[in-house]
Each structure stands twice: as structure tokens, then as C-alpha cells.
Amino acid sequence: MSEADRQPDWAELRALVAVMRHGSLSAAARHLGLTQPTLGRQIRALERRVGEALFDRLPSGLRPTQRALALFEPANALDEAAAKLAAALARPPDAATGTVRITASEGFAARVLAPILTGLAEAHPGIEIELSATNEVENLLRRDADIAVRHTRPAQQELIAQRLGTVEVGLFAARGYVARHGMPRDVRTLAGHRLIGPDKDPRGRQLAERWGLPMESLSFALRTDSLTAQEAAVRAGFGIGVMSVAEAEPGGELLRVFPETATAAFPIWLAAHADMRQSPRLRVVYDALVSTLRARFG
Incomplete structure (x- = not known):
């Protein structure tokens, strides 16, 4: 067999992939839009090209040989690449992809x-x-x-x-926390509450200073730079922390602390x-x- 005859034929490889995916000549032919005899000829041509049988013909159907299994992975990769190429060729040049x-x-x-x-x-x-x-x-x-x-x-x-x-933020506490610990009356009484605040992020301190909160006298029971974790802790009733006003449903489980003074818009x-x-x-x-x-x- 000449070198040209040994070069892979895409139609034959596609036939191999289809038969191995669908389990029979009839199902594979329907998938490819071919007649069963045409697909059978392609499989036989590929078998002649590789020099051995690719399927054992059993009463229950076709069983791939070890050679077919070895060919399937690279042939399947080619089939998937061809599908992507066809989609790219059909896509308008200005498509958002x-x-x-x-x-x-x-x-x-x-x-x-x-x-x-x-x-x-x-x-x-x-x-x-x-x-x-x-x-x-x-x-x-x-x-x-x-x-x-x-x-x-x-x-x-x-x-x-x-x-x-802009997004507005403020101090909030869960109703359950307030029921257990009360609502701080002013900045001075805030020091007696469990506070949720930043760990290393300097923006938390900057915000507290903007609100006139005495950082030196405040003790944080929970420190984290994760705003998602801060909000979750507030909702769980851990203590008082900063949240977006838009995320606190009016009349819901969260209560605003110092709404007149502890507010900022970013x-x-x-x-x-x-x-x-x-x-x-x-x-x-x-x-x-x-x-x-x-x-x-x-």
C-alpha cells in the first residue's frame, strides 16, 4: 500500500466514530444522514487501510476490536474539532463569542x-x-x-x-441579636456590643472614622475582609456590621443601627x-x- 493510501480519510474516520458512539451501522447511518450500505463501505475501506478488522460481527451487533478502541480517541478528537470549525465558519464575523x-x-x-x-x-x-x-x-x-x-x-x-x-451602606443587626442584646442607643454604647469588622482592609477603619466611631475603643468579635462573610454573620445574628442598604429588606429580619449618622454612599x-x-x-x-x-x- 502506497503512502497516499495510508493517509487517513476523514469520511472513514467519521464513520468509525459514529458506529462506536451509536453501537450499530443503522443508528450511525441515521446520525450521519447516510444509507447503511454507504456507511458499511466506509468502515470496510478503513479496515483495508489499517490492515485488520475493526469490529467483530456478532448476532447482538458490532463489538469494537482493540485497534478500533485505539483509533477512537484521536478520531473522536478530530470529529469534535471539525464540529467547532464548522460552527466557527457558520458564525457571523461580528458574533459576540x-x-x-x-x-x-x-x-x-x-x-x-x-x-x-x-x-x-x-x-x-x-x-x-x-x-x-x-x-x-x-x-x-x-x-x-x-x-x-x-x-x-x-x-x-x-x-x-x-x-x-451609588450604593448606600450602613450598620445593621439581626432582630434576633437585638432581642438578646438590645439596640445600642448611641456611639458610646456601641462598645458594649459584638461587632463585625474588617481584618486587614483599611477601608473599614476609614468608614468608621467617617462615621465618627471611636475605633480605639471598639473591640471586634469577628474580623474578616470578606464582605460576604460579614453580611452572613450579621444575618445569622452574630453581631452588628456594615451592609448595603439595598440588601436589607424593609420590615425584614435586619434592623438599621444609627440610620441618621451611620450612612455612606459609594x-x-x-x-x-x-x-x-x-x-x-x-x-x-x-x-x-x-x-x-x-x-x-x-
């Missing part, structure tokens, strides 16, 4: 972005989202992320940035690299975040 990496604070990513991204995934199944839920500010110019949701205005002038609204900025305009997938995600975040917080 590919990976988009978003960075946001842990709490914002969990509470706000996850529901938004669910709708986005339904509308644009070709887009894959990487969500970096971190309180660290990632560098967009260095391409640590494509899009960032931040609570301060980006300092890098090369970025596209829009302010979409801006919501959406930032992206300037070349976002030339990328359909980045533009789709950016525009979706603009519309949904502005509607909720604007």
Missing part, C-alpha cells in the same frame, strides 16, 4: 453581578465569563481583567469609565480598556452592565 474577564469586589460580584451574568449567558451563549471576585484593584492596562466594577474613579486616563450610580464605576469598542464580546458585556447597573443604582 469568546472569554470576558470581569473583576469586582467579592460582595458586589456575589450579590449583584451573578444575576446579571445569568441573563447575559442566556442571551449570548457564545460568551464565557471569568469573574474575579476580589477586593484588590486589578490592573486593566496590564490586562489582569477586561472590565472592572469599582467604587472609586479609575486613575488611569487610558481607560473608558462611566459612573453608573459610587459605582464601570471601567474597560479603550479597545473594548473594537471587540464585539467585550462591547456586549460592557453595554449589558451599563444598562442593568444604571437601572438599579442610578
Whole structure:
């Protein structure tokens, strides 16, 4: 047999994959849209090419030989690659597909972005989202992320940035905690309560100072930089901590502490690299975040 005759024939390999997936010539032929005799000829041609039988013909059907099993994995990989290639060739040139990496604070990513991204995934199944839920500010110019949701205005002038609204935060306690320990009357009595606060994040101290809370006299019973963990502890009745006002349902299980004084509003900025305009997938995600975040917080 010449070298040309030994080169793999895609139709024959596809026939092998189909028969091994579906278990019979008739089922494989229906899957490929071929007649059973045509598919049988392709299998026999492949057997001549490899020099041995690929299936044992049994009354119960076809049983793949060891050679067929060895050929299946690379042939199946080719079949899957061909399917992806066909989909890519059929896709419009401006289709929004590919990976988009978003960075946001842990709490914002969990509470706000996850529901938004669910709708986005339904509308644009070709887009894959990487969500970096971190309180660290990632560098967009260095391409640590494509899009960032931040609570301060980006300092890098090369970025596209829009302010979409504000999020209000305050001190809260669960009704169960208040029933057991009472509600602090003023800042002085706050020192006698179980407080939930930051570990190493300096923004917690900055917020307390902004509210006039005496950090030097306060003792935190639970320290964590995870805003999600802080909120969960407040809801569980562990103590008093900072939460987004929007997450505390009016008349629900959470009570506002010092609502007249312990309040602050943080801006919501959406930032992206300037070349976002030339990328359909980045533009789709950016525009979706603009519309949904502005509607909720604007």
C-alpha cells in the first residue's frame, strides 16, 4: 500500500466514530444522514487501510476490536474539532463569542453581578465569563481583567469609565441579636456590643472614622475582609456590621443601627480598556452592565 493510501480519510474516520458512539451501522447511518450500505463501505475501506478488522460481527451487533478502541480517541478528537470549525465558519464575523474577564469586589460580584451574568449567558451563549471576585484593584492596562466594577474613579486616563450610580451602606443587626442584646442607643454604647469588622482592609477603619466611631475603643468579635462573610454573620445574628442598604429588606429580619449618622454612599464605576469598542464580546458585556447597573443604582 502506497503512502497516499495510508493517509487517513476523514469520511472513514467519521464513520468509525459514529458506529462506536451509536453501537450499530443503522443508528450511525441515521446520525450521519447516510444509507447503511454507504456507511458499511466506509468502515470496510478503513479496515483495508489499517490492515485488520475493526469490529467483530456478532448476532447482538458490532463489538469494537482493540485497534478500533485505539483509533477512537484521536478520531473522536478530530470529529469534535471539525464540529467547532464548522460552527466557527457558520458564525457571523461580528458574533459576540469568546472569554470576558470581569473583576469586582467579592460582595458586589456575589450579590449583584451573578444575576446579571445569568441573563447575559442566556442571551449570548457564545460568551464565557471569568469573574474575579476580589477586593484588590486589578490592573486593566496590564490586562489582569477586561472590565472592572469599582467604587472609586479609575486613575488611569487610558481607560473608558462611566459612573453608573451609588450604593448606600450602613450598620445593621439581626432582630434576633437585638432581642438578646438590645439596640445600642448611641456611639458610646456601641462598645458594649459584638461587632463585625474588617481584618486587614483599611477601608473599614476609614468608614468608621467617617462615621465618627471611636475605633480605639471598639473591640471586634469577628474580623474578616470578606464582605460576604460579614453580611452572613450579621444575618445569622452574630453581631452588628456594615451592609448595603439595598440588601436589607424593609420590615425584614435586619434592623438599621444609627440610620441618621451611620450612612455612606459609594459610587459605582464601570471601567474597560479603550479597545473594548473594537471587540464585539467585550462591547456586549460592557453595554449589558451599563444598562442593568444604571437601572438599579442610578
